[in-house]
Amino acid sequence: MRVHSEPSVEAFAHQVLPWLGRDPVRHNIAANLVSARAAGAVPVEEGALWLAVHDGDDLVGVALRTPPHPLLLTAVGPDVVAALVDWCAGHLPGLPAVGGPATASDEFARLWAERTGAELSATRGTRLFRLDAVVPPLGVPGALQQAGPGDREVVLAWVAGFFREAVPDEDVSQVPAMVDRHLDAGEVWLWEDGDGPVSMLWVDPPLLGVAKVSGVYTPPGSRGRGYASGCVAAVSQRILDDGAVCSLYTDVANPTSNKIYQAIGYVPVHDLRVWRFDGATAG
Incomplete structure (x- = not known):
């Protein structure tokens, strides 16, 4: 070697x-x-x-x-x-x-x-998951909306919340530049219900036929209503419709996220x- x-x-x-x-x-x-x-x-x-x-x-x-x-x-x-x-x-x-x-x-x-x-x-x-077919969640109120420049402040706040909960030791100095890059490319998606957004995620565009769903976050006051499931399922279906495979990563120790992603069709690949x-x- x-x-x-x-x-x-x-x-x-x-x-x-x-x-x-x-x-x-x-x-x-x-x-x-x-x-x-x-x-x-x-x-x-x-x-x-x-x-x-x-x-x-x-x-x-x-x-x-x-x-x-x-x-x-x-x-x-x-x-x-x-x-x-x-x-x-x-x-x-x-x-x-x-x-x-x-x-x-x-x-x-x-x-x-x-x-x-x-x-x-x-x-x-x-844990790495892949998805080849979406199982749509039932009864989730709201709809998918692509984030735009006017959503920057809420997206920044929610990305900060995501990092605090998911990767508290991660260097966040480049987060604003990352958010701006994803917003400019149209890769940030919001789930809206009622007066405004209630959940979010962003997508790394397809590379070698695989798109990665990341940054799935629902603020604490909006949790427990299926918003993240609705958002992930809708974006994942768009990815599949465009001819790519979906992937995402979860915390092995978080039973909630592992459960909801598998419920909409994601299958474990490896840890x-x-x-x-x-x-x-x-x-």
């Missing part, structure tokens, strides 16, 4: 996107991160890392890092994981964390602890986990 660090994200995208496209649902996060930076839609972070693993002439694995986020693994086997551990021990001994499909990240963490003596701590896991490292002494 040979690990190559590619300095150019544009060259990396050209090299790895066809491989990621072989399993586009499982590899959706990696593909989106690479594509957005290769296209210039998102600035490349200082210290970003683009790793391709080869077995002879064959590409067999991809990993990447967009600081301050952990090293992101793709759905790869133990031999590829071991090669990445060896490379990181020699080139990135202060690696703070790794994430990705649980089977790969668990194996990386185990080998990293053996190699470095690092202490391991796991964050809450996430993901992040491991943090303390006291590493790679060598």
Whole structure:
């Protein structure tokens, strides 16, 4: 196994996107991160890392890092994981964390602890779902509405609420720019009932045939009425009608979200986990 660090994200995208496209649902996060930076839609972070693993002439694995986020693994086997551990021990001994499909990240963490003596701590896991056919929820009042510039303040407030609840440790400094980007592209959707919006989500547009539903949020005073289910189901149907597959991620420990998404047709694909490292002494 040979690990190559590619300095150019544009060259990396050209090299790895066809491989990621072989399993586009499982590899959706990696593909989106690479594509957005290769296209210039998102600035490349200082210290970003683009790793391709080869077995002879064959590409067999991809990993990447967009600081301050952990090293992101793709759905790869133990031999590829071991090669990445060896490379990181020699080139990135202060690696703070790794994430990705649980089977790969668990194996990386185990080998990293053996190699470095690092202490391991796991964050809450996430679960990837896909949807190929919507089961519409019944009796949800209201209707879907595409968000516009006049909705920016409520969307910003709700995205802040989403981050506080779902990913409280996440860096939110880029949230306004992210919201503006999604609003400008028409990718933010609201569920409206009565006098105004009661739930929201945004969509990452299709890449390799897969669109990702994200940021599903209903403010506390509007919960328990099915608004999120109605919003997700309606947007998911639009995605399917446009010829793409739907994907989304949930907190494994949140039984409510896991239940409502499965009720409208989402099917679990795999779990993901992040491991943090303390006291590493790679060598």
